[in-house]
Amino acid sequence: MVELLARGRPRKRLLADAGPVSRPAWQACAVGSLLALVALALAWELWLAPARPGGSWLVLKAVPLLAPLFGLLHGRRRTFQWTTFLALAYLAEGVVRAWAEPGPVRRLALAEIVLALALFASAIGAARGARTTGA
DSSP: OEEEOTTSOEEEOOGGGGOOOOHHHHHHHHHHHHHHHHHHHHHIIIIISOSSTTOOGGGGGGHHHHTTHHHHHTTOHHHHHHHHHHHHHHHHHHHHHHHHOOTHHHHHHHHHHHHHHHHHHHHHHHHHHHHHHTO
């Protein structure tokens, strides 16, 4: 797809020019990435690579992720806003553990980084969509 600029030079359309992503799509992505992050935290510390054999108290890191679930499911703008701060904490944990620990823990930490970034980006998108649509 090519557009003409004011000077007559063609320019390729970027993905960002394709139009806005709908708010329900951002919301679904935020809820999905949040649930995937909860599942990863539970599986990581209970079965996949616990800090101690048999599981550890680090499994409790999944509990704060349950706090925004109700608000995200109901599309509350304020919940999307503060969920971005929560996602940054899990992003930081993933970066530290990916840097410091070898083997399968590094792969789990990379998955946590990807999910935290997805949650962060989709929460921002949903919050912005809520503001522009008047919700």
